[in-house]
Amino acid sequence: MQFIISRYHPDKDSDPFEQTFEIDDALLSADSMLLDALHLIREQDPSLGFRSSCQEGICGSDGMNINGKNGLSCITSLSSLTQPIRLTPLPGLPIIKDLIIDMTLFYQQYSKVEPFLVTEPFNPNLEHLQSPEDRAKLDGAYECILCGCCSTSCPSFWWNPDQFAGPAALLAAQRFVIDSRDIQQIDRLTSLDSPTQTFRCRHIQNCTDACPKGLTPSRAIQALKSIMVNKLT
Numbered sequence: 001m002q003f004i005i006s007r008y009h010p011d012k013d014s015d016p017f018e019q020t021f022e023i024d025d026a027l028l029s030a031d032s033m034l035l036d037a038l039h040l041i042r043e044q045d046p047s048l049g050f051r052s053s054c055q056e057g058i059c060g061s062d063g064m065n066i067n068g069k070n071g072l073s074c075i076t077s078l079s080s081l082t083q084p085i086r087l088t089p090l091p092g093l094p095i096i097k098d099l100i101i102d103m104t105l106f107y108q109q110y111s112k113v114e115p116f117l118v119t120e121p122f123n124p125n126l127e128h129l130q131s132p133e134d135r136a137k138l139d140g141a142y143e144c145i146l147c148g149c150c151s152t153s154c155p156s157f158w159w160n161p162d163q164f165a166g167p168a169a170l171l172a173a174q175r176f177v178i179d180s181r182d183i184q185q186i187d188r189l190t191s192l193d194s195p196t197q198t199f200r201c202r203h204i205q206n207c208t209d210a211c212p213k214g215l216t217p218s219r220a221i222q223a224l225k226s227i228m229v230n231k232l233t
């Protein structure tokens with residue numbers, strides 16, 4: 001099995017370059033994942049840089065561009081990929097090393113939408129209850145693992161990662177705007193009502209196509225815009 005992997009060490013290399021690796025098929029099984037292959041490649045070349053942790057599609061650390069599409073190596077089966085398998089870092093953010101990117105701007109945008117519940121502090125010892133119907137509205141909005149696959153597939157985020165919130169942050173924003181327990185809905189909407197932070201989304205759907213958890217950030221952003229129009233005008 002052949003892999004073409006983007007390599008780059010900013011201290012040593014003037015530009016990224018590609019390196020080809022071969023793995024004996026006998027070392028892999030029918031259900032091997034891309035991450036299994038990356039571990040084997042790192043046995044050949046311990047200098048290869050990539051992130052991983054849970055190996056279960058939960059931690060979101062191993063996002064990368066796989067044959068032209070963002071995804072998680074740990075839940076991408078090798079049998080689903082055409083060869084040679086070409087791996088590059090998630091696009092649009094600075095490369096730290098090889099397949100490892102600097103996600104500072106991504107996290108800054110996430111932080112700006114205040115992704116936490118704000119409730120009346122009348123009794124902090126009580127649970128903040130909501131009806132099963134209101135709870136069900138959060139399905140599809142809370143499961144994001146912050147892998148960055150969606151935001152780094154979005155041209156609006158590539159061009160303005162310091163201004164445009166990006167799909168992951170806007171999905172989180174919508175999750176708290178629609179939460180029946182949150183008391184900051186109008187403040188949240190007002191702070192998001194900007195041509196750059198939210199309305200730079202052009203709904204080209206790359207984010208939804210890239211999400212390895214099957215979420216639909218594009219639909220969430222559309223819903224967020226509709227709520228803004230209804231509540232702020």
Ligand code: FES
Binds near residue numbers: 052059
């Ligand atoms: Fe945690 Fe892939 S290693 S999501």
